[in-house]
Amino acid sequence: xxxxxxxARQETGVLEAEEQSREGLDNERIQAILDAVEAGDxxxxxxxxxxxxxxxxxxxxxxxxxxxxxxxxxxxxxxLDGDVLSELEEGVREEVIEALPREALAEAVRELDTDDVVDxxxxxxxxxxxxxxxxxxxxxxxxxxxxxxxxxxxxxxLMQSETVAVPQDWxxxxxxxxxxxxxxxxxxxxxxxxxxxxxxxxxxxxxxxLLSARRAMxxxxxxxxxxxxxxxxxxxxxxxxxxxxxxxxxxxxVDQSGRLVGVIxxxxxxxxxxxxxxxxxxxxxxVNEESSLSDRIIDTAKGRFLWLFINLITAIFASLVIAQFExxxxxxxxxxxxMPIVASMGGNAGTxxxxxxxxxxxxxxxxxxxxxxxxxxxxxxxxxxGSAFGLxxxxxxGFWFGLPMLAVVIALSMFATLASAALSGIVxxxxxxxxxxxPALASGPFVTTVTDVVGFxxxxxxxxxxxx
Amino acid sequence: xxxxxxxARQETGVLEAEEQSREGLDNERIQAILDAVEAGDxxxxxxxxxxxxxxxxxxxxxxxxxxxxxxxxxxxxxxLDGDVLSELEEGVREEVIEALPREALAEAVRELDTDDVVDxxxxxxxxxxxxxxxxxxxxxxxxxxxxxxxxxxxxxxLMQSETVAVPQDWxxxxxxxxxxxxxxxxxxxxxxxxxxxxxxxxxxxxxxxLLSARRAMxxxxxxxxxxxxxxxxxxxxxxxxxxxxxxxxxxxxVDQSGRLVGVIxxxxxxxxxxxxxxxxxxxxxxVNEESSLSDRIIDTAKGRFLWLFINLITAIFASLVIAQFExxxxxxxxxxxxMPIVASMGGNAGTxxxxxxxxxxxxxxxxxxxxxxxxxxxxxxxxxxGSAFGLxxxxxxGFWFGLPMLAVVIALSMFATLASAALSGIVxxxxxxxxxxxPALASGPFVTTVTDVVGFxxxxxxxxxxxx
Numbered sequence: 001x002x003x004x005x006x007x008a009r010q011e012t013g014v015l016e017a018e019e020q021s022r023e024g025l026d027n028e029r030i031q032a033i034l035d036a037v038e039a040g041d042x043x044x045x046x047x048x049x050x051x052x053x054x055x056x057x058x059x060x061x062x063x064x065x066x067x068x069x070x071x072x073x074x075x076x077x078x079x080l081d082g083d084v085l086s087e088l089e090e091g092v093r094e095e096v097i098e099a100l101p102r103e104a105l106a107e108a109v110r111e112l113d114t115d116d117v118v119d120x121x122x123x124x125x126x127x128x129x130x131x132x133x134x135x136x137x138x139x140x141x142x143x144x145x146x147x148x149x150x151x152x153x154x155x156x157x158l159m160q161s162e163t164v165a166v167p168q169d170w171x172x173x174x175x176x177x178x179x180x181x182x183x184x185x186x187x188x189x190x191x192x193x194x195x196x197x198x199x200x201x202x203x204x205x206x207x208x209x210l211l212s213a214r215r216a217m218x219x220x221x222x223x224x225x226x227x228x229x230x231x232x233x234x235x236x237x238x239x240x241x242x243x244x245x246x247x248x249x250x251x252x253x254v255d256q257s258g259r260l261v262g263v264i265x266x267x268x269x270x271x272x273x274x275x276x277x278x279x280x281x282x283x284x285x286x287v288n289e290e291s292s293l294s295d296r297i298i299d300t301a302k303g304r305f306l307w308l309f310i311n312l313i314t315a316i317f318a319s320l321v322i323a324q325f326e327x328x329x330x331x332x333x334x335x336x337x338x339m340p341i342v343a344s345m346g347g348n349a350g351t352x353x354x355x356x357x358x359x360x361x362x363x364x365x366x367x368x369x370x371x372x373x374x375x376x377x378x379x380x381x382x383x384x385x386g387s388a389f390g391l392x393x394x395x396x397x398g399f400w401f402g403l404p405m406l407a408v409v410i411a412l413s414m415f416a417t418l419a420s421a422a423l424s425g426i427v428x429x430x431x432x433x434x435x436x437x438x439p440a441l442a443s444g445p446f447v448t449t450v451t452d453v454v455g456f457x458x459x460x461x462x463x464x465x466x467x468x
Numbered sequence: 469x470x471x472x473x474x475x476a477r478q479e480t481g482v483l484e485a486e487e488q489s490r491e492g493l494d495n496e497r498i499q500a501i502l503d504a505v506e507a508g509d510x511x512x513x514x515x516x517x518x519x520x521x522x523x524x525x526x527x528x529x530x531x532x533x534x535x536x537x538x539x540x541x542x543x544x545x546x547x548l549d550g551d552v553l554s555e556l557e558e559g560v561r562e563e564v565i566e567a568l569p570r571e572a573l574a575e576a577v578r579e580l581d582t583d584d585v586v587d588x589x590x591x592x593x594x595x596x597x598x599x600x601x602x603x604x605x606x607x608x609x610x611x612x613x614x615x616x617x618x619x620x621x622x623x624x625x626l627m628q629s630e631t632v633a634v635p636q637d638w639x640x641x642x643x644x645x646x647x648x649x650x651x652x653x654x655x656x657x658x659x660x661x662x663x664x665x666x667x668x669x670x671x672x673x674x675x676x677x678l679l680s681a682r683r684a685m686x687x688x689x690x691x692x693x694x695x696x697x698x699x700x701x702x703x704x705x706x707x708x709x710x711x712x713x714x715x716x717x718x719x720x721x722v723d724q725s726g727r728l729v730g731v732i733x734x735x736x737x738x739x740x741x742x743x744x745x746x747x748x749x750x751x752x753x754x755v756n757e758e759s760s761l762s763d764r765i766i767d768t769a770k771g772r773f774l775w776l777f778i779n780l781i782t783a784i785f786a787s788l789v790i791a792q793f794e795x796x797x798x799x800x801x802x803x804x805x806x807m808p809i810v811a812s813m814g815g816n817a818g819t820x821x822x823x824x825x826x827x828x829x830x831x832x833x834x835x836x837x838x839x840x841x842x843x844x845x846x847x848x849x850x851x852x853x854g855s856a857f858g859l860x861x862x863x864x865x866g867f868w869f870g871l872p873m874l875a876v877v878i879a880l881s882m883f884a885t886l887a888s889a890a891l892s893g894i895v896x897x898x899x900x901x902x903x904x905x906x907p908a909l910a911s912g913p914f915v916t917t918v919t920d921v922v923g924f925x926x927x928x929x930x931x932x933x934x935x936x
Binding site: 027030053055059062063064065164176179180182185186188189190206207208210211212214226243244245246247248249266267269270271273274277278280281282284285286287292293297298300301304305307308309311312314315316318319322323326329330333335336337338339340341343344345347348349351352354355356359360363364365366367368369370373374377380381384385388389392393396418448452456 | 495498521523527530531532533632644647648650653654656657658674675676678679680682694711712713714715716717734735737738739741742745746748749750752753754755760761765766768769772773775776777779780782783784786787790791794797798801803804805806807808809811812813815816817819820822823824827828831832833834835836837838841842845848849852853856857860861864916920924
């Protein structure tokens with residue numbers, strides 16, 4: 001758009017000041033707050049927090065040690081507002097909420113949109129939940145309660161109940177007048193939702209179009225071409241996927257009968273997408289999905305123990321394979337030297353395929369349509385790299401140990417291992433996904449078992465047949 | 469908001485029809501298109517595509533085989549509009565663009581917002597770029613060219629040049645009138661940006677607030693509390709992080725002198741966030757970041773070869789450690805049976821720490837403030853699980869081989885391996901990040917080398933000293 005003409009110029013010092021007053025969280029600031037906390041100087045703590053965004057205050061609270069956190073909360077807990085609570089990660093938020101007097105908590109929650117209230121209440125004990133609900137205004141309480149009635153991780157939990165909806169046969173002028181007279185509108189809204197006489201959404205108009213259209217224009221002529229709504233029971237992960245795929249900014253949520261019950265905005269969808277990514281990445285590495293840097297050490301250790309234990313079982317399983325070939329190893333120790341190479345290459349090739357598969361399943365790029373082709377593709381890739389590394393290792397082992405047949409054995413077993421690693425890396429996640437098991441969580445141990453067992457068995461078995 | 473009163477009710481069949489006409493991409497639809505392609509029936513293909521969203525058409529093109537794609541493009545390439553092009557992933561997009569007559573390409577590009585045009589032009593050969601630029605209107609061309617002048621992956625490339633900006637001393641009424649008279653506004657905008665007399669942004673007002681305020685109200689009284697702008701040279705990854713952290717919907721982009729040059733909207737930031745996640749996840753698994761399910765097999769194999777080759781080097785390095793203990797292994801083959809367990813557990817524990825570290829670095833949760841504490845934390849977790857699995861394996865090995873000293877050896881080496889795995893899993897990514905090397909890409913091989921070498925050396929070395 002062309003640069004607008006500048007009218008009468010008045011320096012608005014307020015704006016500049018406001019812009020500059022929003023400061024970031026640097027180490028200097030953190031130190032200043034910690035110093036004030038140590039001095040027990042509550043007003044100084046509050047003054048240091050004043051120019052920070054709620055997200056930065058939350059970051060501060062998460063990054064300090066739990067001892068510092070207790071001292072900080074003792075001084076300032078009742079001054080934290082609701083936005084800071086909604087920015088905090090779960091574990092830390094619980095700590096903060098425990099430190100808050102109930103009245104302060106209720107006060108903090110009251111300012112929030114219903115979706116943020118729901119997010120906070122979800123994790124509270126029933127008794128605290130009930131207390132906070134009681135202190136809310138009846139409209140808001142009803143909205144929060146009905147949101148909490150939807151299943152966890154559903155669109156119903158993610159939505160805010162505050163919607164801006166008008167009859168679909170209204171004009172631009174009527175909609176604008178309606179908004180002007182309403183004394184209360186949500187903090188964030190980007191569309192006016194059109195509803196039919198049964199309050200079912202039938203389209204939406206962006207505020208930008210509304211603003212640039214003539215007053216007499218029918219809203220129905222301005223609706224966006226791509227309009228989607230979801231049922232409140234839909235999973236939030238699916239909702240986030242739809243936002244990302246169709247570049248949505250907000251999406252109406254309906255109940256079973258198709259009536260509008262709320263709206264989800266893209267910032268919430270973005271947060272869900274981010275969480276899902278984190279979950280997938282950590283799960284694939286065998287880290288408990290709820291773990292965070294601010295958890296207690298013993299909880300973190302416990303969270304990782306289970307995965308390591310599963311890995312131990314598969315490793316012992318692989319060792320049992322090796323144990324079948326003790327005589328061969330005694331006769332030719334070179335086998336013991338080389339066998340970890342085969343297993344390690346298999347493990348890595350399997351992880352490559354598996355990661356591609358898990359990611360493609362998460363983004364819906366791997367569908368019924370292309371599964372067979374993708375499996376064949378991965379197998380082909382595994383066979384190509386299996387041949388390449390078979391050759392390389394044949395040369396290495398040949399020179400190292402001077403045994404031509406050992407070179408042949410390692411070449412063949414490398415091929416078999418990399419091919420089966422690639423195959424299991426794609427097939428197992430697909431199968432788990434079909435069985436409604438999260439492939440990010442469960443694929444790793446299976447793939448590792450396959451690659452280790454195949455690797456050791458192929459190498460030692462071939463050696464036993466061809467070498468000794 | 470309360471349910472609005474419904475005025476005169478008129479059934480608007482148009483809306484319902486439009487809503488229903490937007491259909492998803494299911495297997496049936498895919499088959500129908502493919503059948504039409506096989507029959508060489510271009511009008512039928514176009515008719516099948518008609519009700520689909522551009523994102524779904526792009527999905528279809530990505531999911532079919534390259535042979536089917538060629539046949540499809542031969543029939544329909546000139547009918548694809550710009551939106552479909554911008555939805556396609558890079559590799560496939562190149563194929564489609566090659567199949568497009570230049571005029572059709574220029575036509576398709578003309579409808580797009582400048583940020584999408586930039587996204588497409590970035591990947592084209594200079595000669596095609598020049599051709600398309602020539603066919604654009606001079607305003608748009610200037611905007612696209614100035615955007616392309618910013619570095620790759622910068623805010624300047626991500627932004628759209630179309631902004632809605634008004635002088636900061638205007639009133640609500642003036643802003644609304646201005647928008648009414650402008651005959652052209654961007655497809656998507658959510659804020660009116662306030663600028664000073666030098667066109668530097670000083671705040672923004674959401675359209676929702678603008679609509680609900682009185683006409684005489686000064687815009688400066690309605691500005692959002694949290695206002696951020698970025699320089700055009702800022703990295704897009706950082707921009708995406710800011711959107712996610714501060715729940716922004718749009719963000720003005722400025723040049724070195726602080727003048728407004730464009731705006732980035734959250735949907736683009738969400739796409740960047742998604743790409744960054746994908747990159748991190750794939751890089752950690754040693755998959756070439758640009759790889760996709762629709763790449764050619766040989767390219768995929770090449771992309772993965774490098775990582776496997778690096779892994780081979782580290783695996784050979786670990787084997788050299790084993791080779792130092794050939795005599796010990798000959799004397800006691802149980803060592804060869806048990807040693808992969810130690811290395812495997814170390815590798816997994818290292819991956820756990822490393823994934824947590826890479827993720828925390830990406831989300832800026834790991835900062836100068838808490839690095840030391842987090843390192844200590846990981847080490848403690850490694851020592852706790854090292855003790856636990858040391859005990860478990862002592863029992864297992866004791867029963868299996870009946871050698872008490874072997875049990876002691878595996879317990880001690882398990883402890884040493886898991887502790888050093890946890891430590892290197894956190895320290896190496898942090899160091900790489902400090903050295904400005906992407907920790908997601910480079911941590912894996914280092915951590916694996918450490919855990920393998922420490923694992924084999926601790927186990928075989930201790931065995932050599934204590935057992936034989």
